[in-house]
Amino acid sequence: MSRNLVSADEPVVMATAECLPIDFLRLLFARLTARELCAAACTCHLWRHLAVEFWRAKVHGRWKHGSGRWMDLVRNGQWRQLYRERHLLDVASRAALRDLPWPLRRAGALEALCTAGEDAVDLMLAEATVVVGGGGREALWLGRKYWAEKALAMLRRRQAAATLAALARDPRVAAERPETAALAIAQAHYPTSDLCHLPPQLAALRRLLRHRLWQAAAQPGSLEALYVLNHLVFGAPPPPSPLAAAASSPSAAAAACCPSLADQLAPHPGCGLGLRGCGSGPGAYYRPSNSLLPEL
Structure with a gap:
């Protein structure tokens, strides 16, 4: 005969999710998928507030580039809507990348990717910089990598042309931000480099x-x-900081707080x-191969 641990007169208190510590809830929410996060947001006000926080984390963890629509949604704090729209754009961009090897679909696919603009850059960068390994599918990955690079190069050239045309129309902006044209040209010359x-x-x-x-x-x-x-x-660069010198492993060095270049040079x-140009030797600066002028 079993013994009752709770008497009949004593009220039974049911444990609910509200009894969990907020830090534990954050650990749980960090492991939810987008679909599960949508369902959790419909539970209560607390979980809805936590869902907003993790929609922001999911957006920043998945994408780094975005168009004007991206900036508007970020300013308004509409992280769930932003995630939904960017996910749908990724689906369309991935379909366009699959159509690139087909000659009859290539022009439309390139136009779709260029129309998406910055919203498709993250996906194209991931495809263009993928490391091709073994497994018997090297040809497939090389093909996807090649066409992603081609599409990204076309997009970067269009963006550089638009930026230079805008600067030519407004010399005041060109005088206030002279690095804009240089970054646009560099991005067109090295499309797979992320200069954001x-x-x-x-x-x-x-x-x-x-x-x-x-x-x-x-x-x-x-x-x-x-x-x-x-x-x-x-000029000669500053000496390494004691914090960086004390880091004995790459992981420890990455975990250390790394100040910006200006913060390192200010003291x-x-x-x-400590820049040294594009090559060694006294005539390296004047070599045509080290110049972007032929590309202009």
Whole structure:
């Protein structure tokens, strides 16, 4: 005969999800798929609030590039709608990539990918930079990689042409942001390189250059300003930080806090980026192969 652990007069308290700690709920939500996250958001206000937080994480974990529609949804905090729209765009872009090897469908597929623009860049970058391994399907992967590179190169050339045309129509923007044209040309020349992280770094370096020009009392456009710029670009880099030197493994070094280039150079006024050009030797700078002018 079993013994009752709870008396008949004592109320039975049922454990619910609201009894779980919020950190434990976050661990659970981090493992949910998009479909499961939609279902969890319909449960209660707390879970709906947590779902919004993880829709944001899913968007940032899956995509890095986006068009103007992307920016509008981000500003409005519509992360679920953004995920849904980008997922549908990925489905359409993946179908267009599958149509590229077929001659009769190629023109329409290229036009669809170029129309998607930045919304298709993440998918094309993933296809174009895939590492082809063994398994007997090398030809299939090489074909997908080749056509993704072709589509990405076409998109980058169109974007560079549009950017240069816009700068030509508005010289004021070209004067305020001279790096825009350089980045557009570099992106068209190296379509599989992801340069989206460079504008913030260039903006930080621009602020640092202005500070050094102010310290040297050099007027913009003067010979002294050119000396300051050359020293910033080609000067010896600062010594490694003790934190980076203490990191004994690549994982520890990656986990360490890595400041930006401007933050690294700010405490060292006599140091620069340490750039050395495109090759070795005194004449490497003047070689046509190291210039982008033939591409303009």
